[in-house]
Amino acid sequence: xxxxxxxxxxxxxxxxxxxxxxxxxxxxxxxxxxxxxxxxxxxxxxxxxxxxxxxxxxxxxxxxxxxxxxxxxxxxxxxxxxxxxxxxxxxxxxxxxxxxxxxxxxxxxxxxxxxxxxxxxxxxxxxxxxxxxxxxxxxxxxxxxxxxxxxxxxxxxxxxxxxxxxxxxxxxxxxxxxxxxxxxxxxxxxxxxxxxxxxxxxxxxxxxxxxxxxxxxxxxxxxxxxxxxxxxxxxxxxxxxxxxxxxxxxxxxxxxxxxxxxxxxxxxxxxxxxxxxxxxxxxxxxxxxxxxxxxxxxxxxxxxxxxxxxxxxxxxxxxxx
Amino acid sequence: xxxxxxxxxxxxxxxxxxxxxxxxxxxxxxxxxxxxxxxxxxxxxxxxxxxxxxxxxxxxxxxxxxxxxxxxxxxxxxxxxxxxxxxxxxxxxxxxxxxxxxxxxxxxxxxxxxxxxxxxxxxxxxxxxxxxxxxxxxxxxxxxxxxxxxxxxxxxxxxxxxxxxxxxxxxxxxxxxxxxxxxxxxxxxxxxxxxxxxxxxxxxxxxxxxxxxxxxxxxxxxxxxxxxxxxxxxxxxxxxxxxxxxxxxxxxxxxxxxxxxxxxxxxxxxxxxxxxxxxxx
Numbered sequence: 178x179x180x181x182x183x184x185x186x187x188x189x190x191x192x193x194x195x196x197x198x199x200x201x202x203x204x205x206x207x208x209x210x211x212x213x214x215x216x217x218x219x220x221x222x223x224x225x226x227x228x229x230x231x232x233x234x235x236x237x238x239x240x241x242x243x244x245x246x247x248x249x250x251x252x253x254x255x256x257x258x259x260x261x262x263x264x265x266x267x268x269x270x271x272x273x274x275x276x277x278x279x280x281x282x283x284x285x286x287x288x289x290x291x292x293x294x295x296x297x298x299x300x301x302x303x304x305x306x307x308x309x310x311x312x313x314x315x316x317x318x319x320x321x322x323x324x325x326x327x328x329x330x331x332x333x334x335x336x337x338x339x340x341x342x343x344x345x346x347x348x349x350x351x352x353x354x355x356x357x358x359x360x361x362x363x364x365x366x367x368x369x370x371x372x373x374x375x376x377x378x379x380x381x382x383x384x385x386x387x388x389x390x391x392x393x394x395x396x397x398x399x400x401x402x403x404x405x406x407x408x409x410x411x412x413x414x415x416x417x418x419x420x421x422x423x424x425x426x427x428x429x430x431x432x433x434x435x436x437x438x439x440x441x442x443x444x445x446x447x448x449x450x451x452x453x454x455x456x457x458x459x460x461x462x463x464x465x466x467x468x469x470x471x472x473x474x475x476x477x478x479x480x481x482x483x484x485x486x487x488x489x490x491x492x493x494x495x496x497x498x
Numbered sequence: 499x500x501x502x503x504x505x506x507x508x509x510x511x512x513x514x515x516x517x518x519x520x521x522x523x524x525x526x527x528x529x530x531x532x533x534x535x536x537x538x539x540x541x542x543x544x545x546x547x548x549x550x551x552x553x554x555x556x557x558x559x560x561x562x563x564x565x566x567x568x569x570x571x572x573x574x575x576x577x578x579x580x581x582x583x584x585x586x587x588x589x590x591x592x593x594x595x596x597x598x599x600x601x602x603x604x605x606x607x608x609x610x611x612x613x614x615x616x617x618x619x620x621x622x623x624x625x626x627x628x629x630x631x632x633x634x635x636x637x638x639x640x641x642x643x644x645x646x647x648x649x650x651x652x653x654x655x656x657x658x659x660x661x662x663x664x665x666x667x668x669x670x671x672x673x674x675x676x677x678x679x680x681x682x683x684x685x686x687x688x689x690x691x692x693x694x695x696x697x698x699x700x701x702x703x704x705x706x707x708x709x710x711x712x713x714x715x716x717x718x719x720x721x722x723x724x725x726x727x728x729x730x731x732x733x734x735x736x737x738x739x740x741x742x743x744x745x746x747x748x749x750x751x752x753x754x755x756x757x758x759x760x761x762x763x764x765x766x767x768x769x770x771x772x773x774x775x776x777x778x779x
Binding site: 206240243245246247249261265266268269271273275277279280281282283284288292293295296297298344 | 515
């Protein structure tokens with residue numbers, strides 16, 4: 178058991194049942210409603226994911242919750258404290274993994290943890306006592322004295338995760354924690370986040386990786402244009418919005434095939450680029466038809482969160498802004 | 499939670515929104531002990547390069563004083579009752595201290611704010627922008643004070659001045675450094691890139707050195723430039739530090755200190771407002 182990360186009885190007592198309440202949050206930037214009447218609650222011990230295309234208002238929502246952006250309307254209560262008024266007091270018990278690593282390049286791995294812990298007002302002795310278990314958690318014990326420049330992307334991300342735990346937070350904000358990582362590094366981060374949840378930590382996660390949300394999130398909200406368009410348990414959401422089976426058809430002539438296809442066999446058929454997506458409760462007729470067309474290639478799979486996401490937010494590209 | 503606001507958000511900020519934003523930006527400085535970890539962070543980086551830093555702090559003034567003071571000074575008459583070497587030494591301690599504070603609060607602070615995003619990391623903790631700005635000013639003051647002490651050691655070592663009054667220059671060095679740092683942090687908060695910092699140096703800092711009596715007495719300037727010079731913070735610093743190095747009491751101590759404190763306090767507040775404006779989007 179890694180003691181520095183284990184919740185004490187005292188902590189679980191002081192953490193409120195609802196860790197974060199956001200009601201009717203609104204934020205306008207330069208004539209655009211970036212967050213437009215968004216409400217959600219996060220229960221203690223759950224992993225709640227915000228899913229949305231670029232520019233949907235995810236990061237702005239996080240900044241508002243941390244008290245770093247002044248909302249134009251609505252109420253936020255973080256760990257029982259009103260935000261932004263008492264955000265600083267709430268942040269004592271919050272950890273943040275930002276979208277872009279901002280590790281201190283002037284310091285070694287261990288020094289990064291020490292210096293960051295001081296910003297929380299922790300005594301050096303307390304931080305030094307926690308460093309070995311934090312490094313072990315991040316699988317970086319062997320890199321204790323390495324410089325930040327020597328670390329791989331995955332190692333930096335793990336160190337950022339360890340750094341967000343230096344104050345033993347009750348709630349951890351993670352803004353796209355695995356963006357830019359290779360699959361191995363991503364799986365390691367997921368495994369660590371599950372460990373944190375097992376220890377009773379609460380996580381607010383933003384992501385646009387559907388498998389990430391599907392694996393980690395107890396509940397999620399799909400947001401677009403600053404407003405919530407769906408919320409619930411991932412499997413329930415998929416079941417209620419999407420047909421059980423998806424057949425993706427691609428290869429030469431896929432789009433022509435889609436145009437001529439008897440649509441009574443599918444509930445929904447969408448063409449995106451060179452691929453036709455067929456959504457059906459019973460895939461048998463489509464599969465029989467495809468057997469007779471060797472020039473077409475296809476993939477039959479169960480519906481997933483990505484299908485839900487694309488159905489709710491559309492297939493067109495979003496601007497990065 | 500308090501009462502609900504059900505009115506739809508306007509696309510344009512209402513007067514109420516603007517007033518709230520103003521209150522956040524213009525709030526009085528809220529100093530807290532949390533500036534200390536910010537100071538310690540910068541100190542820890544500095545300590546890693548201690549040897550190089552101290553060496554350059556000593557070698558640079560040595561070169562200036564030996565080359566200009568002895569070389570040029572031997573060709574020049576006494577200035578105001580002191581040798582040119584003494585005149586130059588007492589001016590260049592002010593210049594070096596100012597450069598030290600400015601560099602730290604321009605290139606140093608800008609790197610931490612923009613390039614490394616160190617400040618963004620700090621803002622996710624209970625420390626706030628007010629703590630960061632205070633920590634940066636205090637750190638720049640400390641670093642420039644070390645520069646001042648190194649200069650004083652060179653001045654003593656070369657036997658340019660030995661009066662015990664020279665020690666009284668150090669509190670003035672520290673105070674002036676805080677002022678210079680606060681001024682630089684205004685530029686930092688408005689900078690669009692490293693070019694802004696260089697431009698400020700060329701357009702503001704370097705001319706100020708020539709107008710403040712570092713290399714030659716202010717009296718040599720034409721009347722209109724002298725009128726400007728008497729309001730410059732570096733001129734006020736030189737006006738106090740030079741007599742102390744040369745072994746007598748400054749003539750306009752209260753006026754000069756009031757000028758330095760006034761500039762410092764005003765610039766600190768403005769830097770704070772502009773930094774909040776930049777980072778609390």
